[in-house]
Amino acid sequence: MDFNYILDALPDLMRGLKVTLTVSGLAILLSCIVGAVGAALRTSGFKPAEYLVTGYVEFIRGTPYLVQIFFIFYGLPSLGLRLSVFWSGVAALTLWASAFQIENFRGGLAAVSHGVRDASASLGLKRWHHALLVVFPLAARAALPSSMNTIVATVKNSAYLQAIGLVELTFVAVDRIAYDFRAIEMFFSICVIYLLCVFALSGLGHALEHRLNRPFAGR
Amino acid sequence: MGQTSNHATGGSQDVCVEFSNVDKWFGTVQVLHDINLTVGKGQKVVVCGPSGSGKSTMIRCINHLEKHQKGRIVVNGIELTESKRSIERVRQDIGMVFQSFNLYPHLTVLENCTLAPRWVKGVPRKDADALALRYLERVRIPDKANFYPSQLSGGQQQRAAIARSLCMNPKIMLFDEPTSALDPELVREVLDTMAQLASDGMTMVCVTHEMGFARQVADRVIFMDAGRVVETAPPDEFFRNPRERRTRAFLSQILH
Ligand SMILES: Nc1ncnc2c1ncn2[C@@H]1O[C@H](COP(=O)(O)OP(=O)(O)OP(=O)(O)O)[C@@H](O)[C@H]1O
Ligand SMILES: [Mg+2]
Numbered sequence: 001m002d003f004n005y006i007l008d009a010l011p012d013l014m015r016g017l018k019v020t021l022t023v024s025g026l027a028i029l030l031s032c033i034v035g036a037v038g039a040a041l042r043t044s045g046f047k048p049a050e051y052l053v054t055g056y057v058e059f060i061r062g063t064p065y066l067v068q069i070f071f072i073f074y075g076l077p078s079l080g081l082r083l084s085v086f087w088s089g090v091a092a093l094t095l096w097a098s099a100f101q102i103e104n105f106r107g108g109l110a111a112v113s114h115g116v117r118d119a120s121a122s123l124g125l126k127r128w129h130h131a132l133l134v135v136f137p138l139a140a141r142a143a144l145p146s147s148m149n150t151i152v153a154t155v156k157n158s159a160y161l162q163a164i165g166l167v168e169l170t171f172v173a174v175d176r177i178a179y180d181f182r183a184i185e186m187f188f189s190i191c192v193i194y195l196l197c198v199f200a201l202s203g204l205g206h207a208l209e210h211r212l213n214r215p216f217a218g219r
Numbered sequence: 220m221g222q223t224s225n226h227a228t229g230g231s232q233d234v235c236v237e238f239s240n241v242d243k244w245f246g247t248v249q250v251l252h253d254i255n256l257t258v259g260k261g262q263k264v265v266v267c268g269p270s271g272s273g274k275s276t277m278i279r280c281i282n283h284l285e286k287h288q289k290g291r292i293v294v295n296g297i298e299l300t301e302s303k304r305s306i307e308r309v310r311q312d313i314g315m316v317f318q319s320f321n322l323y324p325h326l327t328v329l330e331n332c333t334l335a336p337r338w339v340k341g342v343p344r345k346d347a348d349a350l351a352l353r354y355l356e357r358v359r360i361p362d363k364a365n366f367y368p369s370q371l372s373g374g375q376q377q378r379a380a381i382a383r384s385l386c387m388n389p390k391i392m393l394f395d396e397p398t399s400a401l402d403p404e405l406v407r408e409v410l411d412t413m414a415q416l417a418s419d420g421m422t423m424v425c426v427t428h429e430m431g432f433a434r435q436v437a438d439r440v441i442f443m444d445a446g447r448v449v450e451t452a453p454p455d456e457f458f459r460n461p462r463e464r465r466t467r468a469f470l471s472q473i474l475h
Contacts, residue, residue, distance in 0.1 A: 113321075119315075122313065133334065212325075
């Protein structure tokens with residue numbers, strides 16, 4: 001393997017990484033928000049909202065991710081919505097990740113005991129105070145491990161976006177291979193870079209988990 | 220304790236809780252039949268009865284954790300209706316302690332106690348902390364203020380839950396089997412706290428099978444069976460000379 005070649009390609013790869021991290025970062029942020037709201041709607045008891053969210057989750061989970069990306073990039077313009085490559089990528093990744101975050105948060109909500117509801121009601125706490133100050137932190141903690149898996153998968157799945165021409169990390173590697181035929185060097189490099197990203201994220205997740213678990217550690 | 224405000228909807232100032240002909244159904248199953256009950260200011264009422272007899276449901280109707288379908292419930296002169304306002308007003312006056320403590324597990328004992336004062340009443344943090352510490356001292360766990368519930372024994376958790384309720388300065392305290400989830404050696408400390416509260420003049424409704432506590436503290440003991448109030452009597456009479464056959468059967472089981 002030619003390490004000099006890798007060094008040579010590094011600036012290009014870093015530019016790709018920057019796009020990968022930007023797109024994934026936005027998608028992670030947005031999907032966590034959509035996930036929390038979606039899970040709240042999904043368990044709201046308001047039937048139309050529940051069906052809508054369930055339908056959305058089932059649709060995303062039941063269709064190929066690549067088809068969803070193509071649908072947004074090639075399909076939406078004919079419906080009158082034209083997004084740039086970048087925002088198509090963010091939209092596709094967000095839509096995909098949101099479906100899983102909704103399920104993760106729903107699991108988190110289910111883990112919150114009914115007892116605290118009674119406690120808050122008897123103390124006269126308003127419903128949204130209870131939701132924000134009690135249910136949300138407890139549900140977030142319960143959802144964290146599965147949510148972390150989705151976050152890691154979101155970063156990895158940003159690679160699919162090269163299919164619509166987003167110049168992210170995988171695109172850069174594949175592009176260079178097409179010219180220089182240094183497949184081993186390029187795939188080795190991007191694997192290492194993805195792994196480092198995933199390790200960093202997992203580390204962050206574990207630290208957060210540790211922090212949120214402190215009250216539950218017992219004596 | 221605070222003064223009883225009288226929002227005269229009928230009922231004298233000295234009546235805190237009044238049930239008139241209250242029925243409740245869960246779906247198609249009727250779990251409360253024609254409940255009549257009056258709790259005067261400062262009175263202590265103990266409710267007992269077999270499992271499934273409707274004790275929890277009845278006591279939870281007092282602060283509208285369960286809603287009744289028929290009859291009237293009036294608390295401190297305010298009738299409980301579907302209106303949010305009446306529910307809010309009634310809950311301001313009532314504290315409740317549960318069998319399973321129901322503390323907020325992600326908050327320290329102090330934060331458990333200050334959450335409602337701060338967010339419901341808008342008490343500034345420093346004042347809420349001071350208030351909470353005063354009540355934690357009263358239930359004798361001031362040293363646990365900065366611990367999480369999981370770091371406390373069951374008895375300490377229940378006393379923390381009592382302090383949390385007291386921080387809202389209630390006029391009535393409801394207890395739903397506050398000691399049944401506790402190891403036997405921890406029951407005493409919670410009952411002592413409750414007895415102290417009683418001697419301070421708090422109006423109390425307690426679902427409990429601690430008959431020693433009932434003897435010591437109660438003005439009246441109520442026996443429920445199958446969703447009805449079967450017998451009501453002062454503790455002496457209730458234990459020495461129960462009128463109803465079902466009460467006798469129940470007592471003979473409870474008092475071994
Ligand atoms: N949420 C509910 N939905 C349907 N039925 C219920 C519900 N809660 C209670 N019940 C029923 O209502 C009846 C009274 O229950 P309740 O919990 O008030 O009894 P209890 O006297 O407190 O019993 P225990 O001593 O076991 O706590 C029971 O038959 C119970 O199965
Ligand atoms: Mg009960």
